Amino acid sequence: MHHPICTSRCAVAATLQISYTERAMATVKKTKDETLLRLGKTISKIRREKKISQERLAYEANIHRTSINRLEIGEMEAGILLLAKLCKALQMTVAELFSRAKI
DSSP states (O other): OOOHHHHHHHHHHHHHHHHHHHHHHHHHHHTOOHHHHHHHHHHHHHHHHTTOOHHHHHHHHTOOHHHHHHHHTTOSOOOHHHHHHHHHHHTSOHHHHHHHHTO
């Protein structure tokens, strides 16, 4: 059986953590970078034009599917190696991707 004081403190701590996390996520959502959003929308558009699912693109690029999703919605920055793998799977160059995204 849990001690009432400990249970109460744990509940308060959990509530504070959730509140902090929700505020942090709200801040992230509000401050998404326009370049990341443009890049993500472009990746999504190209993928759909080629009729490739996120799962298939992730497999072809050897990237986790959630990374594809996070890239497409502008929640994740991509390093050059990740972009190179992604572009290879999309059969295009990084320069072509950047040009289409107007970066």
